[in-house]
Amino acid sequence: MLTKSIPLTFAVVACAALMAAGSVMAQGQEPIRPIQAAKVTAPAKVELGKKLFFDPRLSKSGSISCNSCHNLSMGGSDNLKTSIGDKWQKGPINSPTVLNSSGNIAQFWDGRAKDLKEQAGGPIANPGEMAFTHELAVDMLRSIPQYVSEFKKVFGNDKLTIDEVTAAIAAFEETLVTPNSRFDKWLKGDHKALKSQELAGYKLFKASGCVGCHNGPNLGGNSYQKMGVVEAFKTTNTAEGRSAITGKDADRFNFKVPTLRNVELTYPYFHDGSANTLGEAVDTMGRLQLGRKFTDTENTEIVAFLKTLTGDQPKLTLPALPPSSDKTKRPHPFE
Ligand code: HEC
Numbered sequence: 001m002l003t004k005s006i007p008l009t010f011a012v013v014a015c016a017a018l019m020a021a022g023s024v025m026a027q028g029q030e031p032i033r034p035i036q037a038a039k040v041t042a043p044a045k046v047e048l049g050k051k052l053f054f055d056p057r058l059s060k061s062g063s064i065s066c067n068s069c070h071n072l073s074m075g076g077s078d079n080l081k082t083s084i085g086d087k088w089q090k091g092p093i094n095s096p097t098v099l100n101s102s103g104n105i106a107q108f109w110d111g112r113a114k115d116l117k118e119q120a121g122g123p124i125a126n127p128g129e130m131a132f133t134h135e136l137a138v139d140m141l142r143s144i145p146q147y148v149s150e151f152k153k154v155f156g157n158d159k160l161t162i163d164e165v166t167a168a169i170a171a172f173e174e175t176l177v178t179p180n181s182r183f184d185k186w187l188k189g190d191h192k193a194l195k196s197q198e199l200a201g202y203k204l205f206k207a208s209g210c211v212g213c214h215n216g217p218n219l220g221g222n223s224y225q226k227m228g229v230v231e232a233f234k235t236t237n238t239a240e241g242r243s244a245i246t247g248k249d250a251d252r253f254n255f256k257v258p259t260l261r262n263v264e265l266t267y268p269y270f271h272d273g274s275a276n277t278l279g280e281a282v283d284t285m286g287r288l289q290l291g292r293k294f295t296d297t298e299n300t301e302i303v304a305f306l307k308t309l310t311g312d313q314p315k316l317t318l319p320a321l322p323p324s325s326d327k328t329k330r331p332h333p334f335e
């Protein structure tokens with residue numbers, strides 16, 4: 001067996017080398033660009049935003065923070081079909097990752113927030129999520145002397161407004177990028193960064209048309225597309241997609257194409273969280289978006305490629321949150 005397998009191994013290696021040589025030439029034209037590391041220009045603002053991102057006192061219960069549903073130890077998502085909100089409420093839709101979200105054209109599945117700052121105000125006051133109000137959130141922060149002085153230091157005034165809160169959170173989120181994935185290393189010319197199976201997966205990803213919607217540095221995030229182009233997507237989830245914003249019937253079931261960066265970490269998949277595994281998601285995409293049924297080998301190759309998109313996860317020191325003062329209103333977890 002061993003002697004027989006030697007020529008085969010050589011053949012595979014030679015073949016991979018040829019494929020790699022071909023791809024070197026084409027790299028300048030690849031439809032996907034590497035992710036750039038974040039440049040931190042306002043470190044104090046980022047640090048404040050990090051505290052706010054982790055602070056559960058921005059919720060009515062005092063126990064739900066942004067990190068509850070966008071867990072930075074788990075790829076910036078919660079790995080649940082749909083999120084759990086205040087009083088264990090069932091969320092309406094799957095929580096997208098916050099990693100690399102600064103690279104998206106807009107925020108939310110239907111793009112209803114134009115940027116991270118506009119987005120960050122939403123969950124605090126959403127009764128199904130953190131169930132607080134912007135007034136109560138600001139009152140809470142103003143009652144904590146360390147927050148007061150930190151906001152003053154960062155924004156140069158004594159106001160401490162919700163606008164400043166969301167600006168700081170957005171500044172932190174802008175640092176949550178994940179460079180140096182193996183695929184990015186390959187894009188930058190390190191031919192050994194991908195194994196032949198993964199490279200075959202990337203070729204299939206391009207040749208079969210996935211790249212038509214999943215392109216750019218985020219492999220997605222830059223357009224709205226129909227879920228169910230060739231074959232209808234069946235779901236009991238009531239989200240209607242872009243039409244909820246535009247009012248146009250043609251936009252029904254158009255969703256912001258999710259990024260495929262770190263997709264290995266952000267299961268389950270789709271806006272309704274209905275696909276538990278990457279293999280299932282790839283199979284569904286092939287059939288519904290492209291009218292193509294992948295063989296098991298093809299599916300495995302694409303999945304192997306998708307797993308090379310996991311980049312360096314943000315390296316964070318857990319922030320020490322300033323203690324509540326005697327004046328800070330206490331949370332109401334059970335009311
Ligand atoms: C209870 C769970 C929950 C909490 C808490 C929560 N989120 Fe989310 N987040 C979600 C869900 C679900 C969505 C998708 C909603 C939609 O698209 O309609 C979302 C969407 C987002 C997005 C958009 C990402 C994209 O690619 O479209 C960002 C950014 C985000 N949240 C940041 C935050 C921040 C910042 C906080 C804290 C202030 C926060 N979230 C709190 C569940 C949560």
Ligand code: HEC
Nearest residue numbers: 209210213225227255257258269270271281282285286289
């Ligand atoms: C016509 C545009 C289009 C094409 C082509 C396309 N996708 Fe998608 N993809 C989307 C949209 C839109 C979603 C979100 C659908 C939803 O959640 O309802 C998505 C979701 C996904 C997801 C789940 C991501 C997540 O975080 O939930 C994966 C994985 C994926 N696509 C992979 C692929 C692969 C692999 C191919 C090629 C076989 C492909 N896609 C082809 C538009 C497309």
